[in-house]
Amino acid sequence: MKKNDRISTTSGAMPFELVAKRLKALADASRLRVLQSLCAGEKSVTELVGETDLAQANVSKHLRILRDEGFVLARRNRRNVLYRLSGTLSEEICTIMCRSMKERVAGESRMLERYLDRKRV
Numbered sequence: 001m002k003k004n005d006r007i008s009t010t011s012g013a014m015p016f017e018l019v020a021k022r023l024k025a026l027a028d029a030s031r032l033r034v035l036q037s038l039c040a041g042e043k044s045v046t047e048l049v050g051e052t053d054l055a056q057a058n059v060s061k062h063l064r065i066l067r068d069e070g071f072v073l074a075r076r077n078r079r080n081v082l083y084r085l086s087g088t089l090s091e092e093i094c095t096i097m098c099r100s101m102k103e104r105v106a107g108e109s110r111m112l113e114r115y116l117d118r119k120r121v
Contacts, residue, residue: 025069030054031062032097035071035085039094042084 025031033052037043043051048059063083066072071093073086085091 022069025065025071026093028062030058031066034059034062034066035090035094036098038072038083038085039091039098042082044080044082046080048083 026035030052033054034048037048037051045056045059045063048054048063049056052059054062063072063074067074067083070086071090072083074081074083076082085094
């Protein structure tokens with residue numbers, strides 16, 4: 001992190017409680033599913049329910065939390081409310097998350113292959 005990217009306060013201390021609150025919003029598998037679905041573009045709650053297999057009430061609750069923490073934006077389109085990622089930070093989080101999972105799965109797959117190779121000998 002560059003010096004000018006840091007959050008400054010009058011006491012000079014990082015507001016760790018605020019950072020922890022934002023990270024907590026991401027520390028839920030269902031919310032990550034919602035974010036991943038929104039990576040593909042703007043969606044209604046109904047579309048998110050279909051893509052995430054979560055109940056409508058749960059999707060709405062998770063969207064409220066993500067919106068409160070600034071990860072998601074909403075706009076009204078007639079009778080529907082459409083949700084989208086709030087900007088580059090949310091997109092970067094999705095990219096990092098997907099890359100991390102792919103790397104982990106690939107690493108675990110290689111370890112399993114080596115283990116099975118040793119068992120066959």
